[in-house]
Amino acid sequence: MRGPYGRRDRLIQEKNHDVYQEQNKWPEPTLCPQCGALLTGGRWTWTNTLEPVNEAICPACRRIADHYPAGYVEIGGPFYVAHQEEILNLVRNVEQQEKEEHPLERIMAMTDDSDGTHILTTGLHLARRIGEALSRAYQGQFSMQYADGEQRIRVQWQR
DSSP states (O other): OEEEEEOOOOOOOOOOOOTTSSOOOOOOOEOOOOTTTTTEEEEEEOOOOOOOOEOOOOOOHHHHTTTSSOOOOOSSSHHHHHTTHHHHHHEEEEEHHHHHTTOOOOEEEEEETTEEEEESSSHHHHHHHHHHHHHHHHHHEEEEEEEEETTTEEEEEEE
């Protein structure tokens, strides 16, 4: 319906809401009692402090407790079966590098089945970095699909 002042029936798009993103600022410093990450300077780090701290569970620990991953990585194929230990070492190294810089990026779980290995991550970036590292190191077929307004990612690699 069009009136003298423009459209009145326009659809209002709701903003996607990620319950694991902090909506309110926490007082600093805040320590996660489960993993030891410290919120300081507006971001989570692995630094230590001598100041008195507040306590709150970080978003990564909440995701792990809720079993709600942000990233899914699927690794498979005959090459993977033949080089599984080497490839999983690369995956763990990528996680270690990412986690040192970004404490909220972690592997939640790794499971093996007849199709290969499935990895669940607490963040999008770790899942993407794992797929990119596998693709760079071993080539193969690599794909990424974002879902839920770029709040979740599925990465697949096989060779």
